[in-house]
Amino acid sequence: MSTALAKGGMAMMGAGGVGLGGWALSSHLKQEEDAIKTILKSKGHKLTSELPEDKRQEAWTKVAKTYVLEVNEDLRIGTGNVSADNIRDWCVQNIESKGKGSLLKKAEKWCVVYSTFTDKLKTDNLELETDANTLNGKYSSLGDLQEEVNKIQISNGGSNSNGEKLKKWCETKSDASHSESTNSLYEKFKQHCSKANATSKGS
Known part of the structure; x- marks a missing residue:
């Protein structure tokens, strides 16, 4: 009797584990289906491209200075010197893309409002x-x-x-x-x- 109960409990735990694993996979796939813009906003970020027009250029200039300091191979969005305009254009072009790992990581670094x-x-x-x-x-x-x-x-x-x-x-x-x-x-x-x-x- 106790053996049967134990087996039943293990089966339920196994089913629960599959359920949790399925939920995590579903959540991950859902995020990959969403646009980067949607994901960033859901995380509480403000997009630099959506700042008031008179504040955008200053914000992109700030990002360009930070880029020089903090860029690495995982975060690089271009070769050679990357200007404020280059970063702005990259963000505008990619912000509507699906939220796959590499693009999302770069967008979360270079396309959102932050403090220096x-x-x-x-x-x-x-x-x-x-x-x-x-x-x-x-x-x-x-x-x-x-x-x-x-x-x-x-x-x-x-x-x-x-x-x-x-x-x-x-x-x-x-x-x-x-x-x-x-x-x-x-x-x-x-x-x-x-x-x-x-x-x-x-x-």
Whole structure:
């Protein structure tokens, strides 16, 4: 009796497993049938191509700067230098395509509204520090970041050469995209590259 019950239970579990597996497969296939545009919106993303017209060019320019910093083989959408217009055209052309893995991954990276490190500074009432002399004074506290900053080439920084290197590093990283996975780097960026927002400081 108990053996029969056990076999019945295993059969039910097996059927349940098949059911869950079938649901997961069905969900995956459904996503592949949906347009990338639909999938991105269902994830809560806003599309850059649907921003008000007067804000789009600035947004695409921002994406192009981030692209230079963060593109890899999996995310590459063109050869050579990829401009803001190239990215815009790629997104417009592919946003209605079916949501298959590679295209979806690229669209989720380059075709949606996001925040850069500079944008995040603004929400923290901070702004980018651009004075090489001030940044020179922060150089000694860089810790393990110092090795990365030292790789930066500058033409002539004089007595503030370390400050000029850090300034260049900060300016480059200001275009990085902010997310949960990059927040650790953002915290270092904020510590070494920012100052109080002049507007909020004066108020």
